[in-house]
Amino acid sequence: MTELLQRLLPTVQKPARYTGGEYNEIKKDPKDVRVRIAFCFPDTYEIGMSNVGMRILYGVMNNMEGVWCERVFAPWGDMEEAMRREHIPLWALESQDPVKNFDMIAFTIGYEMCYSNIVNMLRLSGVPLHSNQRQGLKNMVFAGGVCAFNPEPLADFVDFFALGEGEEITPEIIALYDRAKTENWSKDEFLLEVSKISGVYVPSFHSHEYDGEGKLKAVTVREGTPAVITKRIVEDLDHAFWPTQMIVPSTEIVHDRANLEVFRGCVRGCRFCQAGFSCRPVRRKSADVLYRQAVETLEDSGNNEITLSSLSTSDYRELKELTDTLIPYCVGNKINLSVPSLRADNFSRELMQRLQTLRKSGLTFAPEAGTQRLRDVINKNLTEEEILTTCANAFSGGWNNVKLYFMLGLPTETDEDVLGIAELVYKVIKTWQANAVNKKRGLRVHVATAYFVPKPHTPFQWEKQIEPAEYLRRCKLLKDHFYSKSIEYNYHTPDLSRLEAVMARGDRRLCAVIEEATLHGARLDGWDEYFRYDLWLDAFKTCGIDPDYYTVRGFDEDERLPWDHIDVGCSKAFLLRERQRAYEAQITPDCRHGCAGCGANQLLKEVPCDA
């Protein structure tokens, strides 16, 4: 570490996040390394180190001989200011070397509000922002993660995208780069070859044309490169790489615990949920493999808490077998087992009680909509009865705190649906009054509403986002119908969700907006203390882009969508079918009650879909 940095560290908050040196950090001798990768997470250390995907790929890359992957995070505002003042370029934690010295610069992109951080981190590194400004193989920028399923808003900055799960595609890419570097290829030669790896998208090989109304008219693809790119998946999770020797941060992070992914994909098909569709098909992992990995992870890390994670852990087929062995292990070793995203079914209720012997966790529901009709529209398969039964059980077991999450602005939503939220909340309060064992402590009901953002690759990808003013009117309507002191109501401000909708469904013309906004200081948009909506509005104006075009306009069903060339497995015909069923308030039963024909099973060659 430089003397200068040593002097800056006492002046910033939480300096330990900038130094590296954690347990299980991987250091290599640069002399033995041919390819050095700066693996950037476009948010703070605390968020990035909580990301399982990053931990998997860190292990995958560092398992390669001759390759050293190091971590880079976005600095907090105080450090960024110091870096700019002292002209310190962004560095990687392991070696403390500047990012601009690295061969490859990789980003994992989990949500739209970090796009500004990507550009800002490139700027802080002193690396040219645009792909076409970076000559040669040095500083090859590539990116993956769920947001890569609509990569267009970042098309100018990123040399290529790796779509889907990274365990297999990442080593293929790096091995090719290794060869290219040894054989001294040009950047164009490398990009042409890398585009032949299944799942790789090179945006500069696609050129976009717009019609008079501004709609995407045509896409011309460079000869010999694919027009449609299909995401990659890992078929056999039992034998896939799983890092049981994970870095243990020396400072507190957001999810400060061991994390075990129990399966991939989702059987539910909630129509607003991007992950639910884009992470299909469903692939199993065996309980005995999971148990072994849980014990190895816990013993190696010394963590006193472990989370079983997935999109819907109640749908993990062997949850009973796994918890039957894992709970006794955790009790014996004073480890807290947390199982988030449990559904309100009978087994889960029983499991919650067994988990309670370890530690009492919170009670959270995400009904998303206030009436059964609207829950059917969004295919959120959670009934009022299930919510109230689970609440009754929990209240009689001593709980007196419940969180309820909803969305406003869902397709077909009326004021009746909005007021349905208030009614549901009152039923929860009534249930508490009837079942609470200790009423003296009172009840807290936390209600939160989010502003619906239509996402690509979902049946709602064509939908309008309601106007911000209309969203606020619905928030106020709801607020005016909350009379009880037990209720604490929070609603997201519309600004961030509007911007999120623009970025989620954006096209290449947004690259200029992102560049402009970050030039004037936009970054860390996911953080209230740094989000500046005005900078974004100015940038839209300067670039002549109307955000409404991507939000309240909606997309036509026959319109060419900016993400049409990305195939995540679910067919467009299926999404259209689901959209139609939504309008008819028809639910589509979960995949285990009959295949809905999404098409994602066709990604599997070796195993059947485990839905």
Place this chain on the structure above:
Amino acid sequence: MPRLLFEKTGNAIWISHLDLMRLFQRSFKRSGLQLTHTQGFNPRPSVSIALPLSVGVESRCELLDFDLDGQAVSREEIKERLNAALVSGVRVLEVYEDGRKLKELSLLKCIVALEYDAGVPEGALAAIMKLFASASLNVQKKGKNGVVEQDIIPMIRSIQAYKADDHTIELEAVVCCQNPTLNPAQLCGAISRYLPQYQPDFSKCRRLELYDGQGNIFR
């Protein structure tokens, strides 16, 4: 309760007191050494560190009390197993069966390095030595009730200043570390207040040794 002596150097100096407790709890777990847990709603592994160390301060004399759950493990083995499980910069130097009562801990030997980028100014060393030879020396201390004036001279048992190299003056001092406590950074604070012309560009502290009131090494 058993006690161990450890050092905190290198990058580890940026780990905060609370994070360090958590780091030790995990390191015990990693090394297969079961700690007893506190009673209560949220049982926590019982480790406690004697004198919380400010972020950015190096130390060769940190004390941590711990309590193993039933196991009989030799002191040497505890040290070896922990050192294999700790992060670089945190190293156990010695393990003791039992520690003295913490209230007998009274004095701390430390070094405050004053760094002058343009070289140590002429006359700085003599002026600093003279300053600490004063009969009283008030500095401002932030306390619960706002900023208070505090005379630091009664809390300094001994102090020497010398030039460590062309750019550095080091103050080697033995100061009170409990009832009352003098934060060694206050030595630099006094220089900034009374000798602003000799205020260093940067200062850093390191702890060297702990003593009881009689000047015997405290463990």
